[in-house]
Amino acid sequence: MESIPVEHGLILAAILFSIGLIGVLTRRNIVFVLMSLEIMLNAGGLAFIVGAARWGHAEGQIMFLMIITLAAAEVAVGLGLIIQMFRRYKTVDINVLSEMKG
Amino acid sequence: MQELIWLLPTYPLLGFLALVLTAGRLPKNVVAIIGAGSVGLSFLTAAIIAAQFLASGEEYFIKEVWTWMAVGGFTPGFNFYLDGLSLVMMLVITGVGFLIHLYATGYMADDPGYSRFFSYMNLFVAAMLMLVLGDNLVLLYLGWEGVGLCSYLLIGFWYTNPDNGYAARKAFVVTRVGDTAMALGLFLLFAELGTLNIQDMLHAAEAEWEIGNGLAVAAALLLLGGAVGKSAQLPLQTWLPDAMAGPTPISALIHAATMVTAGVYLIARTHILFELAPNVQELVGWVGLITLLMAGFIALTQSDIKRILAFSTMSQIGYMFLALGVGAWSAGILHLMTHAFFKALLFLASGTVILSLHHEQDIFKMGALRQKLPVSFFSFLLGSLALTAFPYTSGYFSKDEILIAAHGMEGPGMIFFYGGVFGAFLTGIYTFRLFFIVFFGESKAAHPPEQEYGGWNMNGPLILLMILSVVGGFIAVPLDPLFGDHEEHHISGLLHAFMIAVPLIGIAISACFFYFKIWSVEKLMASSFAQSLHKFWNSGWGFDWLYDRLFVLPFLWLARINRADIIDSFYGLVVEVSRAANGMIVKTQSGYLRWYALSIAAGLVVLITIGVML
Amino acid sequence: MIALFYIAGAIAVIATVAVILQTNIVHGLLYLILSLLAVAVIFYVLGAPFAAVLEAIVYAGAIMVLFLFVIMMLNLGQHTRDQERDWLSPRGWIAPSIMAAILLGQLLTVLSSIDYDLVPEQVGVMEVSALLFGPYVLAVELASILLLAGLVAAYHLAKTK
Known part of the structure; x- marks a missing residue:
């Protein structure tokens, strides 16, 4: 069976992570921000799976399971917050949430 | 029963707590019962304990109640020590204290701070008993403070008048000046002798x-x-006359009968230490002599009835200090006791x-009050006679002993003796000046009294006193x-007669001026000198x-210079720096999530950079 | 198999870039699902079929459907798309891109030092399950508590007063 260089998998994860980061930093629509966060989490999961494949162990997959659980919980709470925000401000622009300005 | 000696300060302390915790919500007669009753109970207990102690014939008795604190070898306890000295003090405090409390139930009857007054009084009695019964200097100091x-609290009792607050402060x-010296003394004794238990400390000092x-x-x-601080002796005597701002029963109890004599008690209690330092003991005598003469001269010129008594x-x-100075310990304490009686009587x-x-x-x-106020008249008459050491009144015995002991002392004994006799002469003049002006002559009162104030609860204590x-x-x-047996000193009959006669001469002079009006004060005062x-x-x-020039004004001057508070400006700088830093950093708090x-x-980039570089 | 890895990787990257560039939110979501499915394929190639299936079912299925529901509830129409276009000004991209580029560059530098060729071997459901309900049972419990907390919080937050 052909082999895959392990760094290629990790680099793919890094690229996905960076794209997600750009998304988080650039978008003003909070739904897109949340989606970009999902991309970043997913990239983290990918890195764990690559690690699991590198050692041939199942532990990496278990970590991925934890991440997916975390993502599910985070999305649930995050979407709840978005709904609440939309109800209050009638917008999805995260810049309106700047009351913490010092 | 002697075991129950701890009850003595406990009763007034409980009274204090009861009065404080109810915060003036109790009716006045209940307050009076708690306030005076607790001290009365203390007196009853003290009397029974005293009787048993004297019957047992022991020299001393110690009751250990509990250990206050234990730090290394330093274990002062709430231990009560009873011997002849603390017995006398305890009976005077509870006995005279009870009479004054009883009197105060009438005297303060119209005062809105009735309950507050008795709570302070009870606390005072508790603290004073702690002072005289404590077996170690720490407990004594607790009571002292x-x-x-x-x-x-009681000088400033009528706190709505700022003058009273000033007098209290x-x-x-x-x-406090004196107390600081005393605290330093305690530190010194502990550092050198390793104990503050009075008896152990004295034995160690002797050894x-x-x-x-x-x-x-x-x-x-x-x-x-x-x-000297507590007993208002030179050079810390200035507070006592102003202390008369408090209610009169306070002047009687605290500033005449008990608290101001605490200094005498302290010296008598540690007399072994003073015997080890004869120069200091002599100094005690000098302090007493100068104070008694100075105060006598001042009393001649005062016009406020309470200040004269102060x-x-x-x-x-x-006189008591003089007695301590010449080593007549028991005479000093005897004078303390008799003085408590007649001075409380005069004040009340x-x-x-x-x-x-x-x-x-x-x-x-005032003037011409002898018919209108018969009880006060007789009180003043007997009190003044005792104060001037009229033969066979109480003051006579104690002052007599003091002067005879002074006469027997070597060195400055003669000065002490004649100074003391001269002081008695002054006492005769100023006491009867007060007496004649108040009770004889013609009435100059703005509101002449219809009748004498007070019921049985005020007159009873006066009669007993x-x-x-x-x-x-x-x-x-x-x-x-x-105090050990002193060799009885004897003086010649002639000298003794002279000693007895001098205060009587003083009384006679006073009478010539103010009763018979043979001599006139106006004529005496004519010269500018x-x-x-x-x-x-x-x-x-x-x-x-x-003292204003020496201490108060320099202090105010310093305070004025330092109004900008030099030390504080450093901390102000810290505040300024923090504020400036805050001003800079707060800009990063834009409130934008993406920022x-x-x-x-x-931050992640920076961290990874550092990680890669390392 | 190895070709599949690179193809899926390329699709994942392209789809993800498309996600963050979209102005239409539903299109963005569809691209995200595509990206997630591509990653699921990579999981399969790397010998983690269980993870691949979970990725498809839970991520691309359940979580994305959740997004879809919310988008429907918000009911963002044409107006939002215009707004979105306004928001995506070219200037706004500069700083995040530079930052992400630096980060990526660093990651690449670090990762390129690894030199290992892995031969994927299947680690199936059985091994994963044996570990999950063996030594990692506590992690499972924690995950369940986390999900419960998420459930309660989501219910509470989205509730109308």
Whole structure:
């Protein structure tokens, strides 16, 4: 069976992570921000799976399971917050949430 | 029953707690029962304990209640020590204290702060008992500061008048000077002798220090500092006359009968230390002599009835110090006791006079009161006779003993003796000046009294104190085992007759001036020298003026220079720096989520950079 | 198999870039699902079929459907798309891109030092399950508590007063 260089998998994860980061930093629509966060989490999961494949162990997959659980919980709470925000401000622009300005 | 000695301070303390915790919500008669009753119970207990103690014939008795604290080898406890000295003090405090409490139930009847007054009084009695019964200097110091606190609270009792608050602060601050010296003395004693238990400490001092040892001198001097502060002796005497701002029963209890004699008690209690430092002991005598003469001269010129009595108190405590100075320990304590009787009597009677005249204190606005105020008249008559050491009144025995002992002392003994006799002469003049002006002559009162103020609860204590003032000298004070037997000094009959006659001459002179009006004060005051002397004495030998210049004004000057607070400006700088830094950093708190995310990412970049570089 | 890895990787990257560039939110979501499915394929190639299936079912299925529901509830119409275009000004991209580029560059530098060729071997459901309900049972419990907390919080937050 052909082999895959392990760094290629990790680099793919890094690229996905960076794209997600750009998304988080650039978008003003909070739904897109949340989606970009999902991309970043997913990239983290990918890195764990690559690690699991590198050692041939199942532990990496278990970590991925934890991440997916975390993502599910985070999305649930995050979407709840978005709904609440939309109800209050009638917008999805995260810049309106700047009351913490010092 | 002696085991129950801890009950003595407990009763008034419980009374205090009950009155404080109810915060004036109790009806007045309940307050009176708690306030006076707790001290009465204390007196009953004290009397029974005293009877049993005297019957047992033991020299001392110790009751250990609990250990206060244990730090290394330092374990002061709430332990009570009873011997002849503390027995006398305990009976005087509870006995005279009870009578004054009883009197106060009538005197303060119309005061809105009735409950507060009795709570302070009870706390005072508890603290004072702690002071005289404690077996170690730490407990003594606790009581010492406790009575100082109560004195402060009670001088400023009518706090709505700022003058009273000022007098209270003055008393507190001036006595604090002495207390600081005393605290230093305690530190010195503990550091050198390793214990503050009074008896152990005295034995250790006797064993370790020879007579005239420098440390003994230092310790005795520091304790003397505390004693002169509390007992209003030179040079810390200035607070006592102002302390008369408090209610009259306070002046009787705290500033005449008990608290101001704490200094005498302290010196008598640690007399072994003073015997190890003969120079300091002699100094005690000098302090007493100068104070008693000075206070006598001042009393001649005062016009406020309570201030005259205050200076008289100062003068009489001067006699006690004189007695301590010449080593006549028991005579000093005897004078303390008799003085408590007759001075409490005089103060309480002056309280009746003041109330009957609707709060008039100026003796030149009184006069011709002997028929209107018979109880006060007889109180003053007997009290004044005892004060001037009229033969066979209580004051006679104690003062007699003191002067004879002074006569027997080598060195400055003769000065002490003749000074003391001259002081008695002054006492005769100023006491009967007060007496004649207030009770004879024509009435100059703005509101002449219709009748004498007070019911049985005020007159009863006066009558009892009258009896005590007269016969108090016959009470045998069980002090001999404590201070050792003194060789009885005898003086010639002629000298003794002279000694007895001098105060009588003083009375006679006073009578010539103020009763028979043979001589006239106006004529005496005609010269400008006499007037300036009068002014000088009236201002208390200018001590207030002097201390103002020496301490208060320099301090105010320093405070004015340092108004900008040099030290604080450093901390102000810290504040300024923080504020400036805040001004800069607060800009990063834009409130935009993406800005924060960007900052996190930047931080991550920096961290990874560092990680890669390393 | 190895070709599949690179193809899926390329699709994942392209789809993800498309996600963050979209102005239409539903299109963005569809691209995200595509990206997630591509990653699921990579999981399969790397010998983690269980993870691949979970990725498809839970991520691309359940979580994305949740997004879809919310988008429907918000009911963002044409107006939002215009707004979105306004928001995506070219200037706004500069700083995040530079930052992400630096980060990526660093990651690449670090990762390129690894030199290992892995031969994927299947680690199936059985091994994973044996570990999950063996030594990692506590992690499972924690995950369940986390999900419960998420459930309660989501219910509470989205509730109308």
